[in-house]
Amino acid sequence: MRLYDEQREYFRQPEAAVKHATLLRRTADYFNTKTEADLAKASEALASAWPVPQAEWAAVRGRLAEGAKALAAYPEHALLKSPEFRSEAAKRLETALTQLREKLNASAPDAFLAFDHFSGGSFFDAYPIDLDKLNFTARHFDALKNRLDRSPSSALRAFAQNYPRDVLGDERWRELGGLFTARILNETSRGGKPDLKATLQAVRSAKAAGFDVKAVPGARIAFVEITSHALLKSGGVEFPVEVDVDLPTDVSRASLDTALSETGPSKGDYVVAFDVALAKASRRITDTKKTPAQKIVGHQKEPNPAYETAKMNVLQAQNEYNSIQLRQSIQSGRSGY
Numbered sequence: 315m316r317l318y319d320e321q322r323e324y325f326r327q328p329e330a331a332v333k334h335a336t337l338l339r340r341t342a343d344y345f346n347t348k349t350e351a352d353l354a355k356a357s358e359a360l361a362s363a364w365p366v367p368q369a370e371w372a373a374v375r376g377r378l379a380e381g382a383k384a385l386a387a388y389p390e391h392a393l394l395k396s397p398e399f400r401s402e403a404a405k406r407l408e409t410a411l412t413q414l415r416e417k418l419n420a421s422a423p424d425a426f427l428a429f430d431h432f433s434g435g436s437f438f439d440a441y442p443i444d445l446d447k448l449n450f451t452a453r454h455f456d457a458l459k460n461r462l463d464r465s466p467s468s469a470l471r472a473f474a475q476n477y478p479r480d481v482l483g484d485e486r487w488r489e490l491g492g493l494f495t496a497r498i499l500n501e502t503s504r505g506g507k508p509d510l511k512a513t514l515q516a517v518r519s520a521k522a523a524g525f526d527v528k529a530v531p532g533a534r535i536a537f538v539e540i541t542s543h544a545l546l547k548s549g550g551v552e553f554p555v556e557v558d559v560d561l562p563t564d565v566s567r568a569s570l571d572t573a574l575s576e577t578g579p580s581k582g583d584y585v586v587a588f589d590v591a592l593a594k595a596s597r598r599i600t601d602t603k604k605t606p607a608q609k610i611v612g613h614q615k616e617p618n619p620a621y622e623t624a625k626m627n628v629l630q631a632q633n634e635y636n637s638i639q640l641r642q643s644i645q646s647g648r649s650g651y
Contacts, residue, residue, distance in 0.1 A: 345389050345401075353403035356384040360410040364417050364442075368429070374418075374442040381411050418443045422450070427457050432469040436476040447481045455486050462490070467497040471523050478524070491525030 359377045366374060388404050422445060429437045438447050462470065470493060479487040498516040503509070520527045 349384075349388050350401060350403045352384045353388065353401065353407045356381040357403065357407045357410045360407075360414050363414055365421060368425075368434075368440065371440055371442050374414075378411065378414065378442060381407060385411070415443055419445075423454050423457075426450070426454055431458070431461075431476060432465065432472045436481075438481070448483055451477065451482050451486065455482065462493060465497075467494060467501055467519070470494045470497060474523055474525070488526070488528060491520055491523075491527055494523060494525060495520045495527050 356377075360381055363374050363377050385404065385407050388401065418441070422441065422443075425441065426437050429440070431437060434440070438445060438450075462473070465473070470490065474490060474494070482490065495516050498519050499512060502512040502515060517527055
């Protein structure tokens, strides 16, 4: 076989092919006979592998793996890649593998729709072949909407665990999160209008389930500032009002009259009124950190008794020095005279 692999161009020439036909056939038959039984067995196992009940999906995956393993064990020699010398059993197995995968791909949408997504784990883990999860759910997620709409929050939570964001994609994950939040609200309020406590609980439950909730139905909050306008104009209240909204709710700013009205765009399901003049603030210092000053902001003089003493000593020493200089000058003058 090594000779054929090295000289394949020679053996492919018509004259050489005719001249060595018997030898090449005998060589190919030798290798084909050694693997024919395993290849045939794998083909037979695939012939009736599909369709089967969900309980047998794992066995189908195993048959596919065994078929691929048997085909991989077939020699990779260049001679056996030629159609006239390739084993018929290998050809049948290749065809059987291809046909079974095509059947499984064609059956996947119906199997996905019939699958128990709430207690049966992930469809993609159970199905006999690997599928492109993101693209597959993008095409077939809508077929599950009716079931999801009728499912309780516990089932939706299980669905989210089986099909996380990287499987559903951002758009469908947000849609599932909104449905989960609405279901929690409906269950806690028993079909009535949920109060603020139930709304906040629904948001917490959605976040705990991994959802990034963007909006909560029936949770419009109107903020009303009732601070005295006289204090605002006179500077009695010197800091501006700012509301940092960290809840997925519809928020509006309104006057007290419009916020409490029955209709209008500023009407709120909940009204939050605040008066800045009545606000109280307290603080507790838990730690301090010394930082060197970058510029002089003031100064203060403090008496230094030691400075006055040193000053007197300097004056006294200066006087003594001057006296000595004077005496030396007088003595020098007398000597010169």
